[in-house]
Amino acid sequence: MQMGDETRQRVKFTDDRVCKSHLLDCCPHDILAGTRMDLGECTKIHDLALRADYEIASKERDLFFELDAMDHLESFIAECDRRTELAKKRLAETQEEISAEVSAKAEKVHELNEDIGKLLAKAEQLGAEGNVDESQKILMEVEKVRAKKKEAEEEYRNSMPASSFQQQKLRVCEVCSAYLGLHDNDRRLADHFGGKLHLGFIQIREKLDQLRKTVAEKQEKRNQDRLRRREEREREERMGRRSGSRNRDRRRSRSRDRRRRRSRSASRERRKSRSRARDRHRRHRSRSRSHSRGHRRGSRDRSSKHKSSRDRSSREKSRDRERKEKSSSERRHESTNGKSRSKRSEEREAGEI
Numbered sequence: 117m118q119m120g121d122e123t124r125q126r127v128k129f130t131d132d133r134v135c136k137s138h139l140l141d142c143c144p145h146d147i148l149a150g151t152r153m154d155l156g157e158c159t160k161i162h163d164l165a166l167r168a169d170y171e172i173a174s175k176e177r178d179l180f181f182e183l184d185a186m187d188h189l190e191s192f193i194a195e196c197d198r199r200t201e202l203a204k205k206r207l208a209e210t211q212e213e214i215s216a217e218v219s220a221k222a223e224k225v226h227e228l229n230e231d232i233g234k235l236l237a238k239a240e241q242l243g244a245e246g247n248v249d250e251s252q253k254i255l256m257e258v259e260k261v262r263a264k265k266k267e268a269e270e271e272y273r274n275s276m277p278a279s280s281f282q283q284q285k286l287r288v289c290e291v292c293s294a295y296l297g298l299h300d301n302d303r304r305l306a307d308h309f310g311g312k313l314h315l316g317f318i319q320i321r322e323k324l325d326q327l328r329k330t331v332a333e334k335q336e337k338r339n340q341d342r343l344r345r346r347e348e349r350e351r352e353e354r355m356g357r358r359s360g361s362r363n364r365d366r367r368r369s370r371s372r373d374r375r376r377r378r379s380r381s382a383s384r385e386r387r388k389s390r391s392r393a394r395d396r397h398r399r400h401r402s403r404s405r406s407h408s409r410g411h412r413r414g415s416r417d418r419s420s421k422h423k424s425s426r427d428r429s430s431r432e433k434s435r436d437r438e439r440k441e442k443s444s445s446e447r448r449h450e451s452t453n454g455k456s457r458s459k460r461s462e463e464r465e466a467g468e469i
Contacts, residue, residue: 127161129170135160136184139170142323144192144316151313153292180334186327193324196317200293207286221272225298226287228265229305232258236302237310262302292317 129139135158137143145158173179235258242251285298292314296305308314 127166129166129173130179131161133161134166135162135188136181137188138162139167139181140185140323140327141167142185142189142320142327144189144320147316147319148313151311151316153313178334182327182330182334186324186331189320189324189327193321196293200288200290203288203293203295207288221268222285222298225265225268225272226296228261228268229296229298229300230309231261232265232302233305233309235261236306237315240306240310258302289314291321 127133135143138146138158138160143158143162145155146162148155170179170181174181235254239251239254239258242248242254287296287298288294289296289308294308294313296308300308
């Protein structure tokens with residue numbers, strides 16, 4: 117399918133509308149153009165500029181267009197082989213049945229005809245290219261094959277009646293599915309095997325074999341790369357698991373260390389608290405002893421004070437009693453003296469009277 121300048125500017129060689137077989141120069145529509153099996157215009161885009169873009173890009177990265185082209189050629193060759201088998205069946209139905217021995221002799225004649233046609237086509241090609249010496253050598257080989265063909269034809273003629281031998285015996289070409297006659301002359305054989313149709317099918321089949329080999333190699337490489345990447349991922353995962361295990365071990369070790377430190381710290385705190393408790397207990401006992409001593413001293417002081425106060429009180433009381441007794445005695449004495457003085461005064465008064 118041809119395309120204009122506008123489409124060329126829009127479409128890239130990676131577009132699905134572009135023929136990948138054309139990019140790889142193996143599209144049957146191009147190869148068989150102008151033959152009796154011309155396939156007409158391809159349904160996909162053909163453009164030499166896109167092929168040039170593809171060739172440049174394929175040097176930098178693998179686009180794997182060979183798989184699409186291989187599928188295309190396999191489909192085409194499968195259809196060609198199907199037509200070949202149908203042609204063989206039709207020949208088997210229309211032509212006279214012959215024995216296996218006669219069929220083998222006829223097959224040998226056909227094979228020699230193919231060899232002659234291929235050699236003649238090659239000689240003509242070399243002559244057209246100017247390689248005359250090589251062309252002459254191939255023509256000499258053609259004469260040898262012709263002699264073998266003559267002997268094979270004699271064996272085939274002698275193995276069957278003359279009437280049957282004169283009947284044209286056809287064969288289907290395994291390459292291009294064209295009909296070949298047992299008695300075709302060298303010119304027709306050369307035209308067939310050197311013709312564009314037969315050579316085009318050879319080119320397609322050879323390109324298909326090459327694509328299969330290339331695709332198999334690339335798939336093997338991809339599988340190896342995929343396997344290597346998977347092994348690398350597994351190795352990284354194993355390393356990650358080992359690292360995770362080491363990290364877990366380190367975390368466990370750190371956790372154990374933290375527990376030990378906390379345990380030691382708790383032990384130190386307990387020892388400190390016990391020490392502080394003992395200190396508090398000692399201070400408390402010391403204060404208790406001091407307090408008890410102070411209390412005893414205070415008691416003694418209070419008892420001594422109380423005793424001294426009792427002593428003072430008793431002394432004061434005894435002094436008070438003494439004073440009281442003295443004052444009472446004095447009062448008695450005074451009263452006695454008063455009485456006596458009053459008596460004496462009364463007596464004096466009476467005497468005076």
